[in-house]
Amino acid sequence: xxxxDAEKAFDSLAKKIQADANKDFxxxxxxxxxxxxxxxxxxxxxxxxxxxxxxxxxxxxxxxKIGLHPQxxxxxxxxAVEGAHILLVDDVLQTGRTxxxxxxxxxxxxxxxxxxxxxxxxxxxxxxxxxAQYTGxxxxxxxxxxxxxxxxxxxxxxxxxxxxxxPE
Amino acid sequence: xxIHIKNGRLIDPKNxxxxxxxxxxxxxxxxxxxxxxxxxxxxRVIDAQSLVVCPGLVDLSVRLREPGLEYMATLESExxxxxAGGVTSIACPPDTDPPLDEPGLVEMLKHRAKSxxxxxxxxxxxxxxxxxxxxxxxxxxxxxxxxxxxxQSDGLLPNLRVLMQAxxxxxxxxxxxxxxxxxxxxxxxxxxxxxxxxxxxxxLTVPVCAETIAIGNxxxxxxxxxVRVHLCRISSAxxxxxxxxxxxxxxxxxxxxxxxxxxxxDMDIGFFDSNCHLMPPLRSSSDRDAxxxxxxxxxxxxxxxxxxxxxxxxxxxxxxxSEVGATGVELLLPLTLKWGTEMRxxxxxxxxxxxxxxxxxxxIDAGHLSLGSAADICIFDPDHYWKVTxxxxxxxxxxxxxxxxxxxxxxxxxLVNGHIxxxx
Amino acid sequence: xxxxxxxxDENGVLQHLLTTEGLPASVLLHILDTAESFVGVTERDVKKxxxxxxxxxxxxxxxxxxRTRTTFExxxxxxxxxxxxxxxxxxxxxxxxxxxxxVNNLSAMNADMFVVRHAQSGAAHLIAKxxxxxxxxxxxxxxxxxxxxxxxxxxxxxxxxxxxxxxxxVAIIGDILHSRVARSQIHALTTLGVPEVRVIAPKTLLPKxxxxxxxxxxxxxxxxxxxxxxxxxxxxQNERMKGANLPSPEEYFKYYxxxxxxxxxxxxxxxxxxxxxxxxGVEIDSEVADGKQSVILPQVTFGxxxxxxxxxxxAGNQV
Numbered sequence: 001x002x003x004x005d006a007e008k009a010f011d012s013l014a015k016k017i018q019a020d021a022n023k024d025f026x027x028x029x030x031x032x033x034x035x036x037x038x039x040x041x042x043x044x045x046x047x048x049x050x051x052x053x054x055x056x057x058x059x060x061x062x063x064x065k066i067g068l069h070p071q072x073x074x075x076x077x078x079x080a081v082e083g084a085h086i087l088l089v090d091d092v093l094q095t096g097r098t099x100x101x102x103x104x105x106x107x108x109x110x111x112x113x114x115x116x117x118x119x120x121x122x123x124x125x126x127x128x129x130x131x132a133q134y135t136g137x138x139x140x141x142x143x144x145x146x147x148x149x150x151x152x153x154x155x156x157x158x159x160x161x162x163x164x165x166x167p168e
Numbered sequence: 169x170x171i172h173i174k175n176g177r178l179i180d181p182k183n184x185x186x187x188x189x190x191x192x193x194x195x196x197x198x199x200x201x202x203x204x205x206x207x208x209x210x211x212r213v214i215d216a217q218s219l220v221v222c223p224g225l226v227d228l229s230v231r232l233r234e235p236g237l238e239y240m241a242t243l244e245s246e247x248x249x250x251x252a253g254g255v256t257s258i259a260c261p262p263d264t265d266p267p268l269d270e271p272g273l274v275e276m277l278k279h280r281a282k283s284x285x286x287x288x289x290x291x292x293x294x295x296x297x298x299x300x301x302x303x304x305x306x307x308x309x310x311x312x313x314x315x316x317x318x319x320q321s322d323g324l325l326p327n328l329r330v331l332m333q334a335x336x337x338x339x340x341x342x343x344x345x346x347x348x349x350x351x352x353x354x355x356x357x358x359x360x361x362x363x364x365x366x367x368x369x370x371x372l373t374v375p376v377c378a379e380t381i382a383i384g385n386x387x388x389x390x391x392x393x394x395v396r397v398h399l400c401r402i403s404s405a406x407x408x409x410x411x412x413x414x415x416x417x418x419x420x421x422x423x424x425x426x427x428x429x430x431x432x433x434d435m436d437i438g439f440f441d442s443n444c445h446l447m448p449p450l451r452s453s454s455d456r457d458a459x460x461x462x463x464x465x466x467x468x469x470x471x472x473x474x475x476x477x478x479x480x481x482x483x484x485x486x487x488x489x490s491e492v493g494a495t496g497v498e499l500l501l502p503l504t505l506k507w508g509t510e511m512r513x514x515x516x517x518x519x520x521x522x523x524x525x526x527x528x529x530x531x532i533d534a535g536h537l538s539l540g541s542a543a544d545i546c547i548f549d550p551d552h553y554w555k556v557t558x559x560x561x562x563x564x565x566x567x568x569x570x571x572x573x574x575x576x577x578x579x580x581x582x583l584v585n586g587h588i589x590x591x592x
Numbered sequence: 593x594x595x596x597x598x599x600x601d602e603n604g605v606l607q608h609l610l611t612t613e614g615l616p617a618s619v620l621l622h623i624l625d626t627a628e629s630f631v632g633v634t635e636r637d638v639k640k641x642x643x644x645x646x647x648x649x650x651x652x653x654x655x656x657x658x659r660t661r662t663t664f665e666x667x668x669x670x671x672x673x674x675x676x677x678x679x680x681x682x683x684x685x686x687x688x689x690x691x692x693x694x695v696n697n698l699s700a701m702n703a704d705m706f707v708v709r710h711a712q713s714g715a716a717h718l719i720a721k722x723x724x725x726x727x728x729x730x731x732x733x734x735x736x737x738x739x740x741x742x743x744x745x746x747x748x749x750x751x752x753x754x755x756x757x758x759x760x761x762v763a764i765i766g767d768i769l770h771s772r773v774a775r776s777q778i779h780a781l782t783t784l785g786v787p788e789v790r791v792i793a794p795k796t797l798l799p800k801x802x803x804x805x806x807x808x809x810x811x812x813x814x815x816x817x818x819x820x821x822x823x824x825x826x827x828x829q830n831e832r833m834k835g836a837n838l839p840s841p842e843e844y845f846k847y848y849x850x851x852x853x854x855x856x857x858x859x860x861x862x863x864x865x866x867x868x869x870x871x872x873g874v875e876i877d878s879e880v881a882d883g884k885q886s887v888i889l890p891q892v893t894f895g896x897x898x899x900x901x902x903x904x905x906x907a908g909n910q911v
Contacts, residue, residue, distance in 0.1 A: 055629060058641040058904075067908025068643075070622065074629040077636075108638035367799040368613065370713040370736030370772055375800075439598055440714030484692050484722070486712030488735070 004137055006149060006157035009120050010037065013136035014044045017087070017118060020134070025087040028052035030102050031073050033091030033149040036157065037120055041089060052077040052086075059101035081110030091149040093119035096130035121159075123147060169211050169586060170194045172204070176216025176547060180223060181520035182536035191221060193543040196586035201539065212588070216547050219580055222519050224256025224287075224544035226526040226535045228424050228472040229400060230497050232258075232289070234280065235273065236265025241477035241564035243277075246497070247286040249563035251590040253473075253498035254546030254579040256287045257527065257534045262294040263321035269294035269305045271313035278314045286589050288544075290530060292346055293318045295334050301326030304334055308341055316531055317398065319346035322447055322492075325382060332389050339395035344420075344531065348400040349382035349407065350374075350448065359488045361449045365434040371487060374449050376404045383407045387414045390421055398529055399423035401474055403448035405458030412467045422529050423467070425459050426474035427496055427503040432456065432569055442483045442490035443569045446474075460507060463521060470526035471507070473500040477565020495565035502575035505550060509576065515550070543586035552578030598720055605909050608720040608729040609902050611738035613779040620783060623901050624748050630897035633670065643904050644673035647704040651677045652694070652719075653732075654710040659869065660732055663892075664707045664741075667899035673704075673907075695719050703727055704907060713737035713772075728906040736770050742867050743776035745898040747784060749891050750822055753863050757784040761819050763858075764807075765792045765848065766826030766875050769799050769837075773867050774826055782806040792816035793848065796837045813847065813854050820858040825850055825866040828875050841874045851877045855885065863887045 017025075026049045029038025035053050042051045053076050057069040088102055103115060118134040123141050141147060146162045171193040178189040178201070192200040192208055199205055230250060233241040250258055260277070262268040268277065274291050281289035293315030297303045307318055318338055325331060325347060338345050358374035360366040366373045383399065387410065390397045402408060402423050414421050428446055433453040437444045444450055462468040476493025483490050496503075500522055508518030527535030534544060553574045558566040582590035597614045601607050606619055633641055649668045651661050661677060668675040680694060695706070705728045708716045713735030720729040733739040747757075754760055762781055768774045768791050781789045782805070791802060792810045803809055810816030817823070833841040855864065864876075864886045872878045881888060 058629070058633070058643045063643060063908055067910060068626065068904050072626050072629045074632045076632065104642070108641070109636055362800045364801045364804040367801055367805065368775070370734075370738070370775060373800070440717050481690060484690065484718070486691070486710065486715040486718055486735075488712050488714070 001161070003159040003161060004139065006120070006159050009136035010040060010157060013037075013118060013120055013134055014041060016134045017041065018045060024049070024085060026052065026079055026084045028054055028077070028086055028088050028102075028106070030088065030090040030098060031055040033120075034089045036149070036151045037091060038089040041118075050078045052079065054102050054105055056098055056101035056105055059105045061097060061101070075105065077109050081106060081112050083111070083113050086112045086115045088115060088117045090117075091120045092147050093122045093132050093135070094125045096126050096128035099130050100128055120149065121147060170209060171543075171583070171586065171588070172208070172210035172213045173216050173221055173545070173547065174213060176219050176221035178221045178537065179515055179519055180537040181516050182223075182524035183538060184516070185537070186514070186516045191537065191545075193583070193586045196543055198537055198539055198541055198543050201537070214547065214581060218551075219547050219549050220515065221545060221547050223523040223535045223537050224546050224582065224584065225254050225500060225522045226257040226530065226532070227255045227475065227497055227500055227522070228259045228470055228526050228530060229426070230255070230258040230260055230473060230475040231263070231477065231493070232260050232281075233477060234264060234277065240479050240482075243280055244284065245562065245564040246475070246477060247281065247284050249495075249561070250287045250497045251582040251584065252562045252579060252592075254501050254548060254582050255497055256544035256546070256582065256584050257290065257530070257532060258287050258497070259290045259292055259317070259530055261321065262292050262299060262319060267294045267299045267321065268292070268315070269297050269299065269310075271306070271309045274310055274313040274315055285584070285587065287584060288534070290314070290316050290532060295320050295338070295345060296326055296330065299324060301330055304337055307338060307343055311341065311343065317344045317346050319400070320348075322348050322350075324352060325350065328385060328389070332393060335389055335393040335395040335397075339393050344396035344398055346398045346400055347386060348448070349379050349386055349402065351378045351381045354378035354381065357488070359445060359449065360437065361434040361451045363434055363452050365437055369437065369440065369487075376406055376451065379404050379407045379448060380410060383410050387419065387421065390414070390419050394420075396420040397422075401426045401429065401448060401472065402459070402468070403429050403451050403455060405455045408458055408462045408467060412462070412465075415467060422469045424470040424472045424526070424529070425463065425468050426472055427499055428474060428494055428569060429456060429459055430463075430471060430507050431503060436569055437487070440487040441569065442485065442487050443494060443567050443571065445487055445490045445492055446494060447492045460511065463507070464511065464513075469529050471500065471504050471521045472526070473497045475563070477563050478567045480566060483567050493565075494568045495561060495563045496568060498561055498563060499556070499568065499570060499575065501546070501548060501579065502577040503570070505577045506575060543583055545581070545583040546579060547581040549578045549580060550576060552576070554578055598717060606905060607909060608716075609740050609906065610716050610720055610729065610731045611779065612740045612743050612776045612783065613738070615783065617783050617785070620744065620747065620780060623744055623898065623905060624751060626901035626905060627748055627894070627897040630900040631894065633900070634893070634896055640670050640672060642672045644668070644671040644907055647673040647907055648702060649673045649675050649705045649707065649903065650698050650703050651675065651707045652680055652698070652709070653678065654680045654691070654708070654715065655733070657709055657733070660709060663895050664730075664732060664899055667896050667903060670896070671900055671903055673903070691715065691718065692722055695723060699724050699727060705730065705903065707732050709733045711735055728909075730902060730906065733772055735772065736775070737772050738776045739772040740776050741895070741899050741902055742773050743780040744902070745891060745895040746777055746824065746865060746867070747780050748894045748898050749865060749887055750863075752890070752894070753887060754821060757781070757786050760786050760821045761788045761790070762786050762822040762824065763790040763792055763816055763820045764824045764826065765813070765816075765850065767797045767828050767832060768793050768802060768826070769797045770829065770832065771826050775805075777824055778805050778807055790816050790820070794838070797832070814857055817854060817857040821862055823850065823855070823858060823862055823864045825864065825876050827867060827869065828871055833874065841871075845874055849873070849875055849877060850880050852879050852883070855880055865891055868892070
């Protein structure tokens with residue numbers, strides 16, 4: 001099937017955030033795709049506050065099923081979470097479980113004034129009451145397909161589709 | 169009962185016989201070999217086609233755990249195990265509880281063993297009272313009660329002055345002294361050979377010199393006292409070399425090796441396998457190879473099982489706290505055959521190490537198939553391989569480093585004094 | 593008769609941590625990498641993550657050690673596990689209950705993990721061999737055999753300060769003979785590709801054939817410390833100081849104690865480590881222990897992160 005252009009989706013997402021940028025956002029990207037996006041947004045939107053990154057591996061709810069993720073990266077939150085307006089960024093929004101884990105982790109750093117959420121793609125299939133304030137594109141996909149964002153050597157973003165049953 | 173064993177391959181090391189010949193038994197004795205005596209009416213005929221018929225085995229170290237240690241094994245269980253292994257004469261170390269240091273205890277053991285009508289039991293009398301290494305036992309009295317030789321418990325040699333006196337006293341009566349050479353001050357709480365494996369595993373060690381220093385002392389005391397000495401279960405190449413030299417000088421010293429040390433090295437401890445917690449400890453592979461050759465050149469006179477059944481709980485402990493020893497009386501024949509096959513030796517030579525040679529060391533009339541001698545016989549299938557499992561072993565001790573291995577030599581019949589005491 | 597490595601399942605997945613010996617470098621590095629993420633956790637406001645919520649971890653200390661037990665306890669609590677401390681040295685064992693009885697009783701209480709400290713080499717192996725398949729065992733020190741989490745936190749510390757293992761000279765100094773820490777350090781260092789590992793000690797404190805473990809043996813600090821990047825000091829137990837191993841702590845300090853003068857023989861940027869607790873004035877001079885080349889306190893901090901990493905990797909590795 002024809003996948004949408006990830007770069008166009010990013011432009012669309014960046015515009016929507018910019019249009020609403022009356023608040024002093026602090027960006028936090030979720031490993032791995034969300035971090036690429038957050039870095040791009042950080043530049044594109046000219047945000048001064050340093051960028052945060054989260055690896056939600058320690059907060060996932062499927063530890064008992066799949067164990068610890070083989071490559072956990074350190075979370076880095078180089079600013080005070082207490083009282084901050086945080087914009088979480090991730091590539092694909094589906095069940096909402098990753099965002100649940102990310103919000104929980106953020107609260108272990110302090111009490112933010114607000115958290116909003118930007119997703120490059122919303123593919124539906126929610127299992128938790130979670131919504132994105134900013135969405136690049138909406139996409140309908142069969143449930144057995146996995147959508148992944150990749151970042152080329154030149155920094156160019158692209159989408160890839162896999163069968164869920166197959167190992168990546 | 170008259171028994172006719174026919175078509176078997178008769179191997180009798182003492183008489184140098186290896187031929188297919190029939191054997192005829194009456195009144196507990198061998199009455200003919202080859203042709204049947206006149207008017208011989210067998211009440212039982214055993215067809216030994218493709219089987220080996222050899223003297224019942226003589227095992228120089230079997231712990232029956234009686235008296236006193238019945239939680240590990242009983243006389244009944246271990247005597248049954250012995251004949252299942254083709255063993256018809258066994259020497260038992262004195263380290264029972266109480267030790268075999270009084271004629272009454274020895275008589276009791278002999279009596280109990282005899283009533284089971286299985287293998288002949290030859291208790292090794294305690295050399296010192298309570299095996300404490302301080303006062304001599306009544307060796308002559310003990311001899312009357314049935315002790316043929318005298319020894320100490322494992323690794324507990326008396327101080328040199330007492331040892332010299334004990335040797336002198338034993339030599340007065342012509343008794344031989346059996347000792348496992350180990351210098352206790354160098355042993356301490358050691359549980360493993362002082363080599364790479366113990367270094368890796370962080371186990372306390374027993375250095376080779378604990379054995380060689382004791383052997384050196386014993387050799388010098390043998391010279392001094394003239395007593396006949398048998399060194400039990402030597403473990404090191406260096407110790408072996410010392411014994412070889414002493415024998416070349418004409419000293420009356422013999423020694424044996426256990427089935428464990430003949431086949432295993434400290435590498436077999438693996439990840440703390442407590443079945444390999446043995447004394448002396450399993451040493452390096454070069455020590456093992458030297459022992460295998462020491463048997464060939466005759467420096468080592470016999471192979472023994474060093475049978476030491478241990479209850480299961482006592483092995484389910486960290487290596488250093490686990491009980492020492494391995495069950496083995498049923499593995500003596502298979503592991504001797506395995507050694508012989510690996511060394512490409514004729515069966516005649518191989519079987520001498522567990523029949524005629526140990527009988528001579530123990531000083532008993534056994535281990536041969538001469539006309540008129542007691543019909544102690546082992547009949548086995550040399551080509552039958554079997555797997556060592558808890559259920560395959562009759563001994564109450566299921567502890568052996570060979571558990572799970574396939575070994576050759578299935579005993580089919582064991583006869584003691586012309587009675588079939590085991591049949592498989 | 594030698595079985596496969598009892599720490600790994602048939603797919604090579606870590607089920608127990610008993611020793612650093614025989615583990616592939618990838619497994620050791622995975623633990624170190626995971627620990628990096630936990631260092632961040634211990635620096636936050638809320639020093640706790642929900643990863644092992646609902647899991648029961650039993651500290652089975654057959655040999656008393658408040659210090660090591662506490663580090664495991666902190667690590668487990670920061671992972672939100674429930675921790676139970678059993679000082680078995682004074683309870684069950686004195687009533688004649690065997691080691692495996694104790695373990696079976698605790699397994700019946702639905703334990704997920706045992707952290708075991710025992711005075712006998714091989715105790716943790718024995719327990720790992722006999723526990724239910726879904727229980728993970730961490731060796732927190734067995735006799736003179738192994739102390740893998742200590743060695744791993746040492747590796748973590750070395751990597752923090754020296755980056756690459758493959759161009760280092762490391763010296764382990766002191767009572768190698770009785771040290772489970774030294775054995776685990778040696779295996780970890782050689783596995784991670786350190787080209788030169790030295791041991792420095794008098795002959796009474798060295799096990800036989802120690803060079804077979806892949807180390808170079810020195811008896812003289814001046815020679816042994818030359819060109820060294822990392823100095824790993826070992827604790828000298830009180831009972832070894834006077835007797836058949838050593839004549840006196842004073843003589844030991846004079847010849848093998850780490851003083852500023854001796855430290856100056858190593859590379860100028862060398863780091864000094866010690867597993868603690870230190871005997872100041874016996875194996876190490878206070879000036880060195882508190883000096884700027886000392887990384888002894890960071891070792892303690894990293895120890896928590898490394899133990900968190902080991903616990904979470906094991907707990908996540910299903911049977």
